Amino acid sequence: MTTVYDLVKERRVYSIDADKTVLEAARFMMEHSIGALPVLRNGELVGIFSERDVMNRVVAAGRTPGTTRIAEVMTSNPRGVDAGETVEECLFLMKEFGFRHLPIPGRRTTTRPDAGGSRHYWPRCLWLCCLDRWRCCI
DSSP, rough: BBBHHHHHOOOOOOOTTSSSBBBHHHHHHHHOOOEEEEEEEEEEEEEEEHHHHIIIIIIIITTTTTBBBBBEEEEEEEEOOTTTTTTHHHHHHHHHOOOOEOOOOOOEEOGGGGGOOEEEEEEEEEEEEOOOSSOEEO
């Protein structure tokens, strides 16, 4: 069976900080042709910000994109899956819970000389998007 890792291992990773404005996020999403971003605070996944959030929580609510912080309008505490999950299991979760985007948190390691050579970890979030029952994109 195909795992999520098999689908996303070569993909570029995008994310945005929770303190950025909606306007900054919208421009970033437009520039990179993406519909959603994992939201990080201090390197940890804290939410998802999507085009749907822009429409429902900003535009329709009459908020100002240039002053509204992503943290105020993102979908908090997203459910994620392990990179070892099968695509079939992910599709089931997305259909069952009505998710359009599913974060796949992972960990990368690096050695930093300024930290005495110790290992540091930070999340790597990728997306599995369900187009319909049969097709997925990353």
